[in-house]
Amino acid sequence: MDQTDLSALQLPSYGEQASLRAQIAEALRALLITGQMAPGELYSAPRLAAQFGVSATPVREAMLDLVSEGLVEVVRNKGFRVTAVGDEELDAMAELRTLVEPPVMGMVAEACEGAVAEAVEALRPLAAEIEAAAGREDLVSYIEADTEFHLRFLALHGNDHVVSTVRDLRSRSRLFGLSPLMESGVIMQHVAEHEEMVGLALERDRPRMEALVRRHIGHVRAAWAGPPARA
Template identity: 40%
Template sequence: MEREPAPRGPHPADRAEERVPPPRRPGEDGIGDARGRGAARGGGTGAPRPGGPARPGPAHPADPAHGAARGQDHPGHARTPLRRTSVRGQVLEALRTALDSGELEPGRVYSAPALGERYGVSATPVREAMQRLAAEGAVETVPNRGFRVLARTADDAAALAEVLFLIELPVLTRLAATLPALPPELRPLARRTEELARTGDRTGYAEADRAFHTALLGLHGNPQLTRVADALHRRAGSPRAGTARSWAEEAAQHATLLDAIERADTATLATVLRGHLGVRG
């Protein structure tokens, strides 16, 4: 008489399948259950191993230890990683101001460590800011030495003025034809440039001049165009006029441009803008 074969245990592959937990539903992380079971066994956060201490489970996002590991200032609030970017941004603005004022002299080479010591920062944010200025055409990289401030020649200035004219004239002409009324903030911006021109604040005037043109071009609604024009204004430098008298005249042209837009006087608009930007011919 044949004997029945003894029952076999589950195949190792079957055991592996049995140990696979069921898939969690969306929104479930299983953390709460693990913490509850651990607490019931004595405060542990994970299932205990046989004959050994409880194995720590995943930390809850609200745990202080978890926050420290993830770089949080306090539980439940992620730290905003702006510290490095903020330093670089501040250094960039400081360097732009130094370029506008002439503190950083054209043709001279400046090293990142020396500028970092001047501004009380490491060389890294200075290097990053200088690379941005190099992309804008304000400086050039000198291998193993630093960055040279580029001197703008008369031909450079004329070329930049022509490009700006080709960008701004179509925009302002369109505004003159379609804009129902000028926003109220434009007139104060124009007056601000005149005030700074009278006081001889070259750096302040450069910032106010760019703010005026940025606000005016921004009415077109194309942020890419506005950013390109702002970068060109930075490269061209401001004021474009060479004497104090012509500088004051240049500042007064901002209000004249606004008057021409309000009257939809495109002929005057083109003439004034050409002189304002310093276009030849």
């Protein structure tokens, strides 16, 4: 069985805030983000459990959570395989994000007053954390802050289906490992756009917000055109 050396696996320190299953799932997502678990490779729950220092049951449960998210698939009698996503599917996901996110963000900007404006202003620390994480090349923290920023922004429109759809698209499109993009400085080139989104929303500038979000998503798809070892 193909298996990348994951001997240094550690669980995030959430204490009692999350179940062991949730902690393992979060740790596995981090391995996917950083490319330490690669598309096409097989992983067994018992072996991962031994490396985490836990029993196989919560690892298997966590892997099934990732199956439901489309990040891995079950291989009968062998374990789990990391899902590979090719250019055609990436293009389809980027197209869907472009159809959904710009108009929704534009509507948030158009309605940005009162409580909405306060909620937008509260996103500034996240925008700063995105830039700080990119600056120190902390990919996992960058992804966590970036995802929270965009989903909280979209949630201000009030449509939970939009949020869940975008969450799923973002999760599935992070299967290749973004480390090369972080190390090359590509990500750092676009982090300031998050602060710009906050500013445009507070200015209630719907046209410029929509244009910025389209451009932002375009950066993401263009960046993924280059990573090696894609399906």
